[in-house]
Amino acid sequence: xxxxxxxxxxxxxxxxxxxxxxxxxxxxxxxxxxxxxxxxxxxxxxxxxxxxxxxxxxxxxxxxxxxxxxxxxxxxxxxxxxxxxxxxxxxxxxxxxxxxxxxxxxxxxxxxxxxxxxxxxxxxxxxxxxxxxxxxxxxxxxxxxxxxxxxxxxxxxxxxxxxxxxxxxxxxxxxxxxxxxxxxxxxxxxxxxxxxxxxxxxxxxxxxxxxxxxxxxxxxxxxxxxxxxxxxxxxxxxxxxxxxxxxxxxxxxxxxxxxxxxxxxxxxxxxxxxxxxxxxxxxxxxxxxxxxxxxxxxxxxxxxxxxxxxxxxxxxxxxxxxxxxxxxxxxxxxxxxxxxxxxxxxxxxxxxxxxxxxxxxxxxxxxxxxxxxxxxxxxxxxxxxxxxxxxxxxxxxxx
Amino acid sequence: xxxxxxxxxxxxxxxxxxxxxxxxxxxxxxxxxxxxxxxxxxxxxxxxxxxxxxxxxxxxxxxxxxxxxxxxxxxxxxxxxxxxxxxxxxxxxxxxxxxxxxxxxxxxxxxxxxxxxxxxxxxxxxxxxxxxxxxxxxxxxxxxxxxxxxxxxxxxxxxxxxxxxxxxxxxxxxxxxxxxxxxxxxxxxxxxxxxxxxxxxxxxxxxxxxxxxxxxxxxxx
Numbered sequence: 291x292x293x294x295x296x297x298x299x300x301x302x303x304x305x306x307x308x309x310x311x312x313x314x315x316x317x318x319x320x321x322x323x324x325x326x327x328x329x330x331x332x333x334x335x336x337x338x339x340x341x342x343x344x345x346x347x348x349x350x351x352x353x354x355x356x357x358x359x360x361x362x363x364x365x366x367x368x369x370x371x372x373x374x375x376x377x378x379x380x381x382x383x384x385x386x387x388x389x390x391x392x393x394x395x396x397x398x399x400x401x402x403x404x405x406x407x408x409x410x411x412x413x414x415x416x417x418x419x420x421x422x423x424x425x426x427x428x429x430x431x432x433x434x435x436x437x438x439x440x441x442x443x444x445x446x447x448x449x450x451x452x453x454x455x456x457x458x459x460x461x462x463x464x465x466x467x468x469x470x471x472x473x474x475x476x477x478x479x480x481x482x483x484x485x486x487x488x489x490x491x492x493x494x495x496x497x498x499x500x501x502x503x504x505x506x507x508x509x510x511x512x513x514x515x516x517x518x519x520x521x522x523x524x525x526x527x528x529x530x531x532x533x534x535x536x537x538x539x540x541x542x543x544x545x546x547x548x549x550x551x552x553x554x555x556x557x558x559x560x561x562x563x564x565x566x567x568x569x570x571x572x573x574x575x576x577x578x579x580x581x582x583x584x585x586x587x588x589x590x591x592x593x594x595x596x597x598x599x600x601x602x603x604x605x606x607x608x609x610x611x612x613x614x615x616x617x618x619x620x621x622x623x624x625x626x627x628x629x630x631x632x633x634x635x636x637x638x639x640x641x642x643x644x645x646x647x648x649x650x651x652x653x654x655x656x657x658x659x660x661x662x663x664x665x666x667x668x669x670x671x672x673x674x675x676x677x678x679x680x681x682x683x684x685x686x687x688x689x
Numbered sequence: 690x691x692x693x694x695x696x697x698x699x700x701x702x703x704x705x706x707x708x709x710x711x712x713x714x715x716x717x718x719x720x721x722x723x724x725x726x727x728x729x730x731x732x733x734x735x736x737x738x739x740x741x742x743x744x745x746x747x748x749x750x751x752x753x754x755x756x757x758x759x760x761x762x763x764x765x766x767x768x769x770x771x772x773x774x775x776x777x778x779x780x781x782x783x784x785x786x787x788x789x790x791x792x793x794x795x796x797x798x799x800x801x802x803x804x805x806x807x808x809x810x811x812x813x814x815x816x817x818x819x820x821x822x823x824x825x826x827x828x829x830x831x832x833x834x835x836x837x838x839x840x841x842x843x844x845x846x847x848x849x850x851x852x853x854x855x856x857x858x859x860x861x862x863x864x865x866x867x868x869x870x871x872x873x874x875x876x877x878x879x880x881x882x883x884x885x886x887x888x889x890x891x892x893x894x895x896x897x898x899x900x901x902x903x904x905x906x907x908x909x910x
Contacts, residue, residue, distance in 0.1 A: 381815055395809075453812070
């Protein structure tokens with residue numbers, strides 16, 4: 291059995307080089323900033339009200355401010371340590387920082403802005419790198435423009451491209467999308483998450499909007515008055531799930547209306563049936579009872595694709611289906627797969643056919659895989675594949 | 690022998706050139722330091738604006754004389770005195786026009802968005818690269834203004850030159866001194882000709898600078 295390797299959870303999870311450790315204290319005007327946390331190569335949302343000290347934390351990590359005490363390490367590098375007195379200057383930290391303001395250099399073209407962090411490279415190599423990043427962020431047509439003549443969404447895309455061009459080992463995002471409208475937000479998040487999945491670099495994402503916190507990541511650090519007061523999965527931290535519209539704009543490609551069939555409080559899960567079909571999915575438990583209507587969302591990038599039925603796997607949802615189409619996107623390949631309820635009712639599988647429910651109705655899933663996976667699996671339209679969905683990759687939405 | 694007008698232009702050119710070299714680091718320090726007593730340095734730099742040129746000229750004359758501390762070392766170094774020489778005029782003019790260069794430099798540098806400088810640093814640029822690639826080009830209109838003002842100010846300088854350089858034709862007789870000289874000798878025609886030329890040059894210079902800055906600002910936003 292060969293499983294493509296692209297799920298966010300499968301990317302170098304134990305790689306020390308991609309881990310951030312923060313333990314800092316710094317007196318601020320109204321309170322003492324005192325926080326400590328660790329992240330790996332994952333997206334972590336730093337959530338909290340305005341003035342909770344979120345930006346100060348980012349400033350300390352980036353090196354714009356120095357904590358009074360503590361240490362900050364990124365991988366094996368010590369960025370700051372009050373004990374040894376080391377304090378790496380901003381320019382040596384290799385950390386990308388993006389805030390609400392794109393802060394593009396107004397006197398340089400888009401191309402020069404993106405290439406700014408690569409000035410030490412030989413010109414030919416720099417050109418190649420800049421070209422590929424302009425292409426990837428779909429800003430190649432703007433290359434010769436100055437920032438003042440392009441739109442706000444384009445400016446933020448250029449700023450993101452400029453930051454990522456330097457191959458940072460950590461990305462700090464301080465409400466980078468709050469000035470943008472929904473469509474632009476979705477596009478930027480897609481570009482950002484594709485990149486994150488590829489590079490397995492930790493991202494610390496600051497926001498004060500709960501909806502954003504909910505949809506962006508599976509881990510939320512809640513800050514209040516300078517302290518981390520909660521650390522966990524969004525559904526543990528927030529009682530109200532997100533809305534369908536919020537899910538759609540934050541890059542959940544698969545959205546379904548479902549009915550709760552059965553709850554399993556002991557397992558922390560429940561079975562949901564996709565409306566109008568016999569397809570059952572096992573989702574995380576929510577404050578719902580059998581018969582309740584809900585919506586669920588799954589990121590296309592969170593779905594694994596296998597060419598044969600996997601066995602001995604922890605994922606609770608394994609669905610067989612036919613590939614309808616294979617579409618080459620710039621950074622990955624999108625599969626459209628038509629699934630129907632499996633004919634083999636296997637109790638150990640979350641998806642099963644119930645008697646008395648309509649069979650044969652199809653549900654279309656979108657799954658993202660890398661080009662490499664596409665080649666090694668030799669996928670083609672009409673082929674039968676198995677889709678694997680972890681229970682916790684299924685996001686329950688408010689209806 | 691160099692004409693008074695050419696001498697004035699030469700003096701203005703050398704002075705504004707030196708002020709660019711000396712004034713830029715001073716302005717950088719003033720724009721970016723968090724030193725509490727910065728205002729003392731600012732006041733010192735601004736002093737020549739309020740000081741009567743004769744007062745400045747008088748003290749410089751004392752310092753430049755063969756028994757003054759500057760004049761003595763200069764004489765040991767070069768073999769001739771600093772007072773009543775072109776070099777002496779240059780030193781005097783640099784001090785006299787210092788605020789006209791440093792103040793526009795400082796406000797232009799301080800007006801550069803700090804977020805851009807932070808962005809530059811987080812993209813791996815050191816102070817030198819950030820200055821020459823970001824700060825300097827963005828402050829350029831103000832820097833050009835400072836150079837132009839100090840040029841024009843030196844061109845019209847009178848009191849300091851008179852005190853320091855005397856009125857030696859071909860060496861220290863600048864345009865403004867020559868005009869004064871002509872008026873003293875009741876040669877109003879020559880004085881008028883020279884005055885008009887000086888006005889025309891100064892005005893043309895300011896027009897060019899303002900037009901350049903306007904075009905540049907328009908391009909940036």
